[in-house]
Amino acid sequence: MFTQFFKDIFSAVSSLSLDVLLYICWGAFALLFAVTLVLTLVSSGVRRADKRPYLALVNVFAVLTGALSLLHQSVSYSLLLSAAFWCVGYLTYGLVVLASRKREKVPRPLPQQSFPAEKFVPDVTPPKSNVRTEHALSVTEKLLAKDLGRGDRQEVERIKASLGFARMKGELTPADNERLNENFNTLLKLMAKYNV
Secondary structure, eight states, X not given: OHHHHHHHHHHHHHHSOXXXXXXXXXXXXXXXXXXXXXXXXXXXXXXXXXXHHHHHHHHHHHHHHHHHHHTTSOHHHHHHHXXXXXXXXXXXXXXXXXXXXXXXXXXOOOOOOOOOTTTOOXXXXXXXXXXXXXXXXXXXXXXXXXXXXXXXXXXXHHHHHHHHHHHHHOSOOHHHHHHHHHHHHHHHHHHHHHTO
16 A cells, blocks of 8 residues: 555656756755745744754755656656765855854944043043853853854853853843843743753
8 A cells, every 4th residue: 555655656756857856856956045044034943953964955955856857757866966966065054054153243332532641630530340241151151161062162152251241231222231131031941951
């Protein structure tokens, strides 16, 4: 029963022309790429997610391209077609990774004003230390000591830079506090993931 089912599927697929098979295969991949790219641009969760599953799908579609072309063409032609698709697939992977590297906007420092030397007395009092920020910075150090995935390591480094900026700033605005809370939530998830 199962063998007859697979024979029917194989005969249906092999009865289609190579052009139709490739249109279906590549159309499905183009749709997958478009959905992934749009979700990466609009969703911070997808943006931060690991992109290796997409890379695995590029490889699967490259093998599928070769297998479908083998039904109608020679092995060398099929390998060439698979390699061409693989190259295009890796370019789309690069676009997805590039889209996921959207950075937070850090406010630019104001230009320094020059004062006459005799009138300028520098303020040597350090900014108020924020206990939460100090603790979060120590957590980032512990996480960076672990064997993190590439995306997770980049995220921890981004959070560390943001926390360092908040520590230097001292007094935080409500927007700074909201960003700080988002960083804490991300750190908590990473701590659970890596048992810190």
